[in-house]
Amino acid sequence: MSSKRNDYITWDEYFMGVAKLSGMRSKDPNTQVGACIVSEDNKILSMGYNGFPKGCSDDEFPWEREGDPLENKYLYTTHSELNAILNYRGGSLEGAKLYVSLFPCNECAKAIIQSGIKTVVYDEDKYKDTPSVMASKRMFDAAGVRYYQYQRTNREVVLKL
Ligand SMILES: O=c1ccn([C@H]2C[C@H](O)[C@@H](COP(=O)(O)O)O2)c(=O)[nH]1
Numbered sequence: 001m002s003s004k005r006n007d008y009i010t011w012d013e014y015f016m017g018v019a020k021l022s023g024m025r026s027k028d029p030n031t032q033v034g035a036c037i038v039s040e041d042n043k044i045l046s047m048g049y050n051g052f053p054k055g056c057s058d059d060e061f062p063w064e065r066e067g068d069p070l071e072n073k074y075l076y077t078t079h080s081e082l083n084a085i086l087n088y089r090g091g092s093l094e095g096a097k098l099y100v101s102l103f104p105c106n107e108c109a110k111a112i113i114q115s116g117i118k119t120v121v122y123d124e125d126k127y128k129d130t131p132s133v134m135a136s137k138r139m140f141d142a143a144g145v146r147y148y149q150y151q152r153t154n155r156e157v158v159l160k161l
């Protein structure tokens with residue numbers, strides 16, 4: 001008789017993996033961010049990645065990082081976390097968890113708090129010294145949103161697509 005597999009992925013690997021897979025849809029040449037929202041009982045509710053809003057062509061809007069604010073990406077990109085929140089059409093996100101490949105900026109932090117998400121699991125924190133991320137942490141602390149860094153397992157997942 002065969003016994004059950006032991007090398008299945010953990011919940012955290014599963015949801016961070018889905019977040020990162022979602023980030024692979026991003027057209028941003030510098031930073032691709034993916035997000036996955038999960039219910040308290042581990043059901044995937046929504047996903048998102050960073051990109052321009054509907055109708056704003058990836059080929060016409062700018063991907064630059066510098067220069068004229070109207071000619072760089074920052075005024076136009078919808079962040080992965082906000083896309084994941086807005087993509088959810090099922091009602092309340094109260095008590096949900098967010099898996100995200102980059103620590104949320106202050107604007108996403110506000111949306112996360114207001115949507116009722118209570119836990120944020122993040123991977124990279126490369127902008128941790130910026131006022132934006134420092135403000136996010138201050139707001140999460142004040143609002144009782146728990147956040148912790150995903151503990152990488154270095155498991156490699158190969159998908160033949
Ligand atoms: O909370 C966040 C913060 C940033 N993003 C997106 C927005 C941009 O497309 C990139 C950041 O680009 P850089 O070239 O690294 O400045 O990440 C996000 O989705 N969520």
Ligand SMILES: [Zn+2]
Nearest residue numbers: 079104105108
């Ligand atoms: Zn953001």
